[in-house]
Amino acid sequence: xxxxxxxxxxxxxxxxxxxxxxxxxxxxxxxxxxxxxxxxxxxxxxxxxxxxxxxxxxxxxxxxxxxxxxxxxxxxxxxxxxxxxxxxxxxxxxxxxx
Amino acid sequence: xxxxxxxxxxxxxxxxxxxxxxxxxxxxxxxxxxxxxxxxxxxxxxxxxxxxxxxxxxxxxxxxxxxxxxxxxxxxxxxxxxxxxxxxxxxxxxxxxxxxxxxxxxxxxxxxxxxxxxxxxxxxxxxxxxxxxxxxxxxxxxxxxxxxxxxxxxxxxxxxxxxxxxxxxxxxxxxxxxxxxxxxxxxxxxxxxxxxxxxxxxxxxxxxxxxxxxxxxxxxxxxxxxxxxxxxxxxxxxxxxxxxxxxxxxxxxxxxxxxxxxxxxxxxxxxxxxxxxxxxxxxxxxxxxxxxxxxxxxxxxxxxxxxxxxxxxxxxxxxxxxxxxxxxxxxxxxxxxxxxxxxxxxxxxxxxxxxxx
Numbered sequence: 001x002x003x004x005x006x007x008x009x010x011x012x013x014x015x016x017x018x019x020x021x022x023x024x025x026x027x028x029x030x031x032x033x034x035x036x037x038x039x040x041x042x043x044x045x046x047x048x049x050x051x052x053x054x055x056x057x058x059x060x061x062x063x064x065x066x067x068x069x070x071x072x073x074x075x076x077x078x079x080x081x082x083x084x085x086x087x088x089x090x091x092x093x094x095x096x097x098x
Numbered sequence: 099x100x101x102x103x104x105x106x107x108x109x110x111x112x113x114x115x116x117x118x119x120x121x122x123x124x125x126x127x128x129x130x131x132x133x134x135x136x137x138x139x140x141x142x143x144x145x146x147x148x149x150x151x152x153x154x155x156x157x158x159x160x161x162x163x164x165x166x167x168x169x170x171x172x173x174x175x176x177x178x179x180x181x182x183x184x185x186x187x188x189x190x191x192x193x194x195x196x197x198x199x200x201x202x203x204x205x206x207x208x209x210x211x212x213x214x215x216x217x218x219x220x221x222x223x224x225x226x227x228x229x230x231x232x233x234x235x236x237x238x239x240x241x242x243x244x245x246x247x248x249x250x251x252x253x254x255x256x257x258x259x260x261x262x263x264x265x266x267x268x269x270x271x272x273x274x275x276x277x278x279x280x281x282x283x284x285x286x287x288x289x290x291x292x293x294x295x296x297x298x299x300x301x302x303x304x305x306x307x308x309x310x311x312x313x314x315x316x317x318x319x320x321x322x323x324x325x326x327x328x329x330x331x332x333x334x335x336x337x338x339x340x341x342x343x344x345x346x347x348x349x350x351x352x353x354x355x356x357x358x359x360x361x362x363x364x365x366x367x368x369x370x371x372x373x374x375x376x377x378x379x380x381x382x383x384x385x386x387x388x389x390x391x392x393x394x395x396x397x398x399x400x401x402x403x404x405x406x407x408x409x410x411x412x413x414x415x416x417x418x419x420x421x422x423x424x425x426x427x428x429x430x431x432x433x434x435x436x437x438x439x440x441x442x443x444x445x446x447x448x449x450x451x452x453x454x455x
Contacts, residue, residue: 035347037110038110041105041110042107046352049352053108057344058345060345061341061344064340064349065344068160068340069164069167069337071355072164072166072167075362076172079172079366080172083370088370088438088442090172090373091176092176
């Protein structure tokens with residue numbers, strides 16, 4: 001344990017000493033960001049979705065944060081039902097190690 | 099063949115949707131099996147499918163949150179999730195992540211942060227790989243020594259046991275984690291999560307790759323519980339990440355949903371496979387993944403260092419990662435099928451004996 005701690009501290013000191021030199025290099029260009037989605041190419045619900053993004057980024061983010069777990073939950077419950085029919089014991093497992 | 103492509107309404111590009119489903123299945127299997135989000139696997143895959151980099155990370159985080167929820171549900175039923183430990187660690191993870199993110203901004207003001215991140219990532223991956231394989235070697239040595247003495251090693255024994263030393267530090271409040279079967283100071287998981295969260299914040303990753311081994315070697319979780327508890331954390335931090343990235347317009351929900359369809363299947367396979375592959379099998383496979391990830395970073399660094407061969411090294415890194423995802427997914431799938439077949443056959447045999455009796 002002491003050996004490991006000494007190694008970690010040594011690595012940390014090395015990283016700290018090297019940091020300024022490494023960080024001094026020129027930075028890469030920032031990735032482009034879409035400010036307004038092009039609604040002319042999207043139709044139906046895709047168009048509605050792009051419009052929602054253009055109207056309010058906050059509402060768009062909120063709806064996304066709600067949709068993701070809801071869909072995950074639906075898929076999880078569906079998978080549960082299907083897996084239940086296969087006949088596997090999905091409620092217990094052997095303790096492997098500690 | 100236009101029907102094979104779907105429009106991404108925000109980015110305004112068309113993407114090959116079967117590719118998204120295949121990627122989702124692969125990452126779902128690996129994520130459910132190892133207990134991590136798997137951004138390091140998804141980002142190169144999305145890039146190959148033509149996703150702009152700005153959208154790849156946000157879309158990955160969004161699908162990761164949903165996928166982790168599916169895996170957590172399944173792991174929870176196996177009794178692999180210690181919610182109390184997960185919630186305590188969440189505090190440290192969030193604070194640590196914010197500290198890491200602030201540090202990155204400070205480094206950005208100094209200049210390029212990219213090299214720092216890559217070197218730090220490499221050092222960390224090397225440390226994790228060393229920890230995993232040193233643990234495996236130590237356990238094998240214990241077994242050899244016990245066999246020479248005509249004894250048997252306890253089936254629940256591990257190789258590296260740093261957690262036992264850390265559990266001796268009794269700074270109040272002391273906490274029982276019933277699922278993980280740990281009794282330790284509450285400060286231990288808080289400090290471990292603070293450190294892993296800080297590293298994740300600096301590296302710009304979800305943190306599963308660091309947190310899972312930290313839960314095993316420092317907190318003392320059994321491998322299965324480390325996987326399940328980590329997924330619980332990935333789920334919550336993934337939702338937070340989805341919110342922030344989406345607000346910045348960097349998430350394509352359509353792609354995330356399509357990936358989630360594949361990931362829902364993959365997550366079930368990966369999670370159920372943990373029932374048939376013992377803890378040390380998971381640790382060894384995880385160690386191999388870490389080595390693959392480190393090699394891909396070295397290739398990416400070579401691509402930047404030797405621009406003349408940049409394309410070759412970049413291509414090799416992508417092939418390596420996708421090859422690793424494919425091989426690992428196939429291995430996990432085959433082992434899951436073998437285990438499931440054996441279990442169903444044993445069940446049938448028992449039922450037949452019962453009928454005959």
